[in-house]
Amino acid sequence: MDEDFLIAMGYSGLTGRLKRLSDSFIYTTKQYYRDHGLEIEPNWHMIFLLLKKHEKLTVMEMADALRLSHPAIVQLVNKMKKKGYVDSVRDKDDHRKFQLTLSRKALEKLPELELYWEAGNDALKEIMEQQTIILDQLEILEKNIGEADFRERSERNLKKYMP
Amino acid sequence: MDEDFLIAMGYSGLTGRLKRLSDSFIYTTKQYYRDHGLEIEPNWHMIFLLLKKHEKLTVMEMADALRLSHPAIVQLVNKMKKKGYVDSVRDKDDHRKFQLTLSRKALEKLPELELYWEAGNDALKEIMEQQTIILDQLEILEKNIGEADFRERSERNLKKYMP
DNA sequence: TACATTTGCGTAAGTGCTTACGTAAATGGT
DNA sequence: ACCATTTACGTAAGCACTTACGCAAATGTA
Numbered sequence: 001m002d003e004d005f006l007i008a009m010g011y012s013g014l015t016g017r018l019k020r021l022s023d024s025f026i027y028t029t030k031q032y033y034r035d036h037g038l039e040i041e042p043n044w045h046m047i048f049l050l051l052k053k054h055e056k057l058t059v060m061e062m063a064d065a066l067r068l069s070h071p072a073i074v075q076l077v078n079k080m081k082k083k084g085y086v087d088s089v090r091d092k093d094d095h096r097k098f099q100l101t102l103s104r105k106a107l108e109k110l111p112e113l114e115l116y117w118e119a120g121n122d123a124l125k126e127i128m129e130q131q132t133i134i135l136d137q138l139e140i141l142e143k144n145i146g147e148a149d150f151r152e153r154s155e156r157n158l159k160k161y162m163p
Numbered sequence: 164m165d166e167d168f169l170i171a172m173g174y175s176g177l178t179g180r181l182k183r184l185s186d187s188f189i190y191t192t193k194q195y196y197r198d199h200g201l202e203i204e205p206n207w208h209m210i211f212l213l214l215k216k217h218e219k220l221t222v223m224e225m226a227d228a229l230r231l232s233h234p235a236i237v238q239l240v241n242k243m244k245k246k247g248y249v250d251s252v253r254d255k256d257d258h259r260k261f262q263l264t265l266s267r268k269a270l271e272k273l274p275e276l277e278l279y280w281e282a283g284n285d286a287l288k289e290i291m292e293q294q295t296i297i298l299d300q301l302e303i304l305e306k307n308i309g310e311a312d313f314r315e316r317s318e319r320n321l322k323k324y325m326p
Numbered sequence: 327t328a329c330a331t332t333t334g335c336g337t338a339a340g341t342g343c344t345t346a347c348g349t350a351a352a353t354g355g356t
Numbered sequence: 357a358c359c360a361t362t363t364a365c366g367t368a369a370g371c372a373c374t375t376a377c378g379c380a381a382a383t384g385t386a
Contacts, residue, residue, distance in 0.1 A: 005229055
């Protein structure tokens, strides 16, 4: 059994492979951070970079920018707050909102963190063999899914098989 | 805020995009199955197809074929057993092992399930615009990660930045 | 201005993977 | 034949996302 069955499956192996690949990045990144005593989690760098660029954002603005659900952001940000990387201030005009910013601690740590992320990017480039094809290909998938997702398309195609 | 920040991030957005894409497949597939009253979960089709091909396998053999950890298989298979799709028989020669097979119920349902999977594959082909580039590109990533994973490579690259 | 609707955020429960650890059965060396 | 090591499987805890639901604040409408 030395063949990778998911690869052998062709099209229908794609979704499993995406999950497997994504997880492999997440878990090795976690290990990487832990080895160096960094008290951050794998996906926090999205938030760091987002807040570095936009200064302050609300939960919904972040969810919108990252195309994630708002509870995903809430969970992420809560953990970052607990570690003291994110500050949260209630909006004066709209009391439902909280303006989120990078804390002083986050700004101080940022230059160091960026070294680790830079090394990660280099690793990524190696793995991608210095090419961006996969990024472009993913963008096509994302665009097509945006127009009609996997469920909708499956539904339509199902009619061909079940009259 | 109409730009997709993960895409705008370039290389460093890749891992987040893989996660997002993978999840989108998982959740829409779950919805798809639920809409049609199928009592199966998104990733069970890997097991169905694997056992269809190999008749009977142990947990470790499956983990090996799918390149997943053995607890992943145990969890999957336990749920499938609970729904009556998988039978488990203790190996006569090696009492640590269990030989897993598709149940009678699974074999009866298989032809119907395969229609739904076929429609899903067609959807996937649409999303991929009838091309296999992305599959080939993923295989390159998988191969390179197999040789040295993201953590190892990051570690090596880190030395360039931290003398 | 009163009231229904929308919006922002939060919590709960579910899914699926991982790593870490534990136990029992098989294997291997002397 | 014994004991240490390896292998197979299982369980527990953790992480990251989702959908579903709830509440309070803002908005829109008559």
